[in-house]
Amino acid sequence: MAEMHICDRCGKPTPNFVPFTCGPIAGKLGRSWCDDCEKRFERELAWENEQWHQDEITCPWCGYVDTDSWEFEGEYDDKYECPRCGKPFILERVVDITYTSKRRIEDMPEGWDGE
Known part of the structure; x- marks a missing residue:
């Protein structure tokens, strides 16, 4: 045994x-x-069948890509329904925010020549 x-x-x-x-x-x-x-x-x-970090909402059932994904306003939805096949799936919205900063030219010292 x-x-x-x-x-x-x-x-x-x-x-x-x-x-x-x-x-x-x-x-x-x-x-x-x-x-x-x-x-x-x-x-x-x-x-x-997770559709990992796609640019548009992608149905894990039929593969439909929703090109109007930017209209989705929720953070997380466990009852999202595919517009094509009608099957429900879990949807999580991941938002990345970045910032760019730079000096204003008018705030540079008098006579500054770029160095």
Whole structure:
């Protein structure tokens, strides 16, 4: 009989054990996930289909790109609906603000020649 471990996610007994390739981490030699938790993790990973930092809102279901994305005013919306396929998805708006500053020429000292 195979050595039994405890699933790190749900606590059920499992024969599954995957050692960490880089050695122990925080005193643990590897991870143990039961078959159900492994399938759930793979399903969640495939389900997410995150469209990471796109310039326009991109539907993770059908790939539709909303060219009017600039009109979206919310910070975060968990019920955004695709205008093409109608399926809901989670939308997060990421805004980057930068500033540029420079001296005014009229404030430079009298006789300044650019050096």
